[in-house]
Amino acid sequence: MEPRIWREMGLTDEEYERVKVLMGREPNELEVGIFGVMWSEHCSYKTSKPILRRFPTEGPQVLQGPGENAGIVDIGDGLAVVFKMESHNHPSALEPYQGAATGVGGILRDVFTMGARPIAVLDPLRFGPLEEENTRRLVRGVVEGIGGYGNSIGIPTVAGDVYFHESYRGNPLVNAMAVGLLEHRHIAKGVASGVGNPVMVVGARTGRDGIHGATFASVELSEESEAKRSAVQVGDPFMEKLLMEACLELIQSGAIVGIQDMGAAGLTSSSCEMASRGDSGIDMDLSLVPRRETGMTPYEIMLSESQERMLVVPKAGCEQEVEAVFHRWGLEAVVVGKVTADGMLRLLENGQVVAEIPAKALTDEAPLYHRPTREPEYYARLKEQKLDGVKAQKGYGEILLDLLGSPNLASKSWVYRQYDHQVGTNTVVKPGGDAAVLRVRGTNKGLGMTTDCNARYVYLDPYVGGALTVVEAAQNLVCVGAKPLAITDCLNFGNPEKPEIFWQFEQACAGIAEACLVLETPVTGGNVSLYNETNGEAIYPTPTIGMVGLVENLEQVVRNRFSEPGEEILLLGEVSGSLAGSEYLALFEGVEAGALPPLDLREIKKRLDFMLSLIKEELVMSAHDLTEGGLAVALAEMAEGCGARVSVQGENELELLFGERLGRILFTVKPQDAGKVQELAQHAGVSVTRLGESGGEAIAMTVNGVMMLEVAIADCQRVREETLPKALN
Amino acid sequence: MLKAKVTVTLKKSILDPQGSAVEKALKSMGYKVDEVRIGKFMEVTLPEAARENATEMMHEICHKLLSNPVIEDYSFELEDKE
Amino acid sequence: MKIGIVRFPGSNCEVDVWEAWRVLGQEPKMLWHQETSVRGYDLIVLPGGFSYGDYLRTGAIARFSPIMEDVIHFAHEGGMVLGICNGFQILTECGLLPGALLRNKDLHFLCQPQYLRVERTDLAFTSLYQEGEVIQIPINHGEGNYSIDDAGLKELEENGQVVFRYVDKTGVENELGNPNGSRHNIAGIVNRTGNVLGMMPHPERVVEEIVGGTDGQRLLLSLVQAWERRMQYGA
Helix, strand or coil: CCHHHHHHCCCCHHHHHHHHHHHCCCCCHHHHHHHHHHCCHHHHCCCCHHHHCCCCCCCCCEEECECECCEEEEEECCEEEEEEEEECHHHHHHCHHHHHHHHHHHHHHHHHCCCCEEEEEEEEEEECCCCCHHHHHHHHHHHHHHHHHHHHHCCCEEEEEEEECHHHCCCCEEEEEEEEEEEHHHCCCCCCCCCCCEEEEEECCECCCCCCHHHHCCCCECHHHHHCHHHCCCCCHHHHHHHHHHHHHHHHHCCEEEEEECCCCHHHHHHHHHHHHCCCEEEEEHHHCCECCCCCCHHHHHHCCCCCEEEEEECCCCHHHHHHHHHHCCCEEEEEEEEECCCEEEEEECCEEEEEEEHHHHCCCCCCCCCCCCCCHHHHHHHHCCCCCCCCCCCHHHHHHHHHHCCCCCCCHHHHCCCCCCCCCCEEECECECCEEEECCCCCCEEEEEEECCHHHHHHCHHHHHHHHHHHHHHHHHHHCCEEEEEEEEEECCCCCCHHHHHHHHHHHHHHHHHHHHHCCCEEEEEEECCCEECCEECCCEEEEEEEEEECCHHHCCECCCCCCCCEEEEECCCCCECCCCHHHHHHHCCCCCCCCCCCHHHHHHHHHHHHHHHHCCCCCEEEECCCCHHHHHHHHHCCCCCEEEEECCCCHHHHHHCECCCCEEEEECHHHHHHHHHHHHHHCCCEEEEEEECCCEEEEEECCEEEEEEEHHHHHHHHHHHHHHHHC | CEEEEEEEEECCCCCCHHHHHHHHHHHHCCCCCCCCCCEEEEEEEECHHHCCCHHHHHHHHHHHHHCCCCCEEEEEEEEECC | CCEEEEECCCECCHHHHHHHHHHCCCCCEEEECCCCCCCCCCEEEECCECHHHHCCCCCCCHHHCHHHHHHHHHHHCCCEEEEECHHHHHHHHCCCCCCEEECCCCCCCEEECCEEEECCCCCCCCCCCCCCCEEECCEEECCCEEECCHHHHHHHHHCCCEEEEECCCCCCCCCCCCCCCCHHHEEEEECCCCCEEEECCCHHHCCEHHHCECCCHHHHHHHHHHHHHHHHHCC
16 A cells, blocks of 8 residues: 555554554555544544543542543432533634534534433633634634524523634634533443444434544644635534434433444444444444435545434344334434444445454554653743733723723623523523523532633643633632532643643643642543644643532522622632733733742632532622632622722732732622621631622722722623624624 | 426515625625625426426425515526436 | 423424423423324413424424414414414414514524513413513524514504513613514514414513523413413303
């Protein structure tokens, strides 16, 4: 075979040699193609796996850790929550509507193939500068695509975040997380076992769309990839709705052994992964696969990424039952092969064998790379950059309004108004809260969920920044009254073959691992998206964290708005923040630099536990974490119905008002409870400072007794609300 | 075989927000256009056996399902398909 | 009271409607779109969603589902029919209600709380509201822009068929309070005989305080009360 062939299929010369050894012979072209896609970074995690192994993945609450279609965590009462996050960055860069829509479709399938009914979708998004027309086009398309799919299939989109930064200019990030609920007894897995059991393809027909999506996701975007637009798939939420109902009905009927979504690398990855997990083999005759185009080759059938399809292994004798369920929903279900004992993935075309590969050679035997790392030059330089000389260039009131109206801090209601965030009528805390809360019907419990990542922190200090993404997610959950349970992640980075990028990846993952360990939120799965670069420029490292938490008592859910005038405003944690890596610094000085404040995860854990205990005792009226924009911005965000007067003491006004430091929570209590809360704080060994009280029509802040700013809440709301509509309508 | 090419458009009197959006965009790009209306184009292939009553049947199909006579107009052409 | 909720392929609010009725003490039944009879029911609800993917036009394909023939018959005989969102779109497609629902004026899908003014309270659907009362019921649609020709609009208004109108917080119908460009701020209409109501807002989403409000309760409870009265005094 000519080297050109395996190279075109994405294999290196060494990898091709490895294939020959594993096969014990020269592979044919189809086999090379299958290895090429299964050993791509997207499917094999060959670069990231050695690092990901360091994540803590166990805990008494974890029912299913990484390695399946999605993670599963126990929430009591025989119920469990299933969740996973994935990226659809490259398809969305090429075709924003369909890229984003199929991202939602894919992650939902990962959840319902585990037997869970999806109850929510969350969408973290990153785009280039909002001022640019291309960004606006992408934002409109992506938001419409997410809505177009989620709204139609009837799963509420309840949270997410949106940031704008020039590093995402040519490479937007579209991550999607889905959350589902199931009863323990209905857990389904992606496993093919039981020799003689049939293998069935169900759902949509197979076409030529999306061939090579997986390899496509493993290369940098370039002019050339723009020309390969055919690699983008088109989603059909109507079909998926039917598929979801049929699959859930089927799983609950007990007729199946295993089921898996055909996502990246379609029939190839689903069949060999299911066989590999079941320690068995699969024989399939590709001429039996229902197609919607004529003349498709075995290669095209195996590599097609047509959406809304599943591979199902029913118990022998249950084929008709499977067919009946699918026909009732107007869908096809066709037997294409059977489970065997010999561990081979054997493909036939009209009875002739066209490929024969040991299933585990495609999965477990994929190569692993220990890539070199190198600390990038910028790291020490930016860390040492002194910020002492930074002085306010205008009045603090004006600064606050500018911050509130800046694209990153402005209200995202333009986005979430386009998402049905209520269908299912379980949404207790809607978008705009610190975390979304959905009720669990039939119980008094709720599920908190959030996605977070401040990529600027991760860029400046990948280890600390990585840990802070977990911290931010946890503090968001705690602010609504949910106890953090576990995380999923979507690790978006640049080209790992560059040692500096791989250093970012390694450091960020180490930080995430440490934070997960201390905060007791194990990793249950996720997704790695590498090669996020345009013309050689990498995105800021963006390890998005999706976290779920449990609300024991729905009546104790806390919101991030002052409920009424006269509440005491308290701050948990340090009063002053830092300008390092702050939104203030980026917006007014055009600088992203500085050493992030020292990180004490154990101290943060203590604060989060304390906060949860206060909420449990029903002492907290409202709560909101301090993130971008610091104390002043957090106060303005809480002041929807009424204002606040607060006074703080300290040295540096800018750091007090707009400085950032995670691990801080602003909250309010009834005046009569303030003393008790201070006592409890002392007892718990955490610092709680009284800042002032809610009331009035303005945010008023004094520093060391001097009035620094007084801004009408109506003005705050106006500037927050007008930014996105102005740019995007 | 026969092929019917069906065009469905919003009635003149009905506001077409998609059309106006495209029209505005074209104008802002500097093109001299008067108006843009967006509609749908559908192809329906008919078996040879339907040739005789094809026109009648297509009117019926268009009226019943392919268009909503409250807001839309339709037209169609029939042609031979190899 | 025997309530039937029609489930079309692609419906996605049918369970929400079902749960809402159960919160209010009723036990509704799901009706599959392929059934052919709605005989014996006191109320048929066509729920929200994207029936048949809303491909072609919203509601256009659902209107030809086997069950719809009998729903139309049922409505002509005076049976109570409530269409919510996609259900309203289906009711206009099949001619039980006049007009049509077009793309929202700014082309965006909108999911948000919405103020409505109750225009009529002499109907089985609205008797527990006060005339002119401003209530809050969320909307959730991309195509809710109510359109009708001038003659039809005149007729609707003269016959008092407008039941709900989009208004601002203070109850005034103006452009600010109109989310989608509907003519005369129309959010919901009834047929001449008062037994078929179509509305874009989702009352089933506001029957429990914990998920956002209770202003939808009285619509469902009005129907129960009307049915009880009918049982007591005969039609």
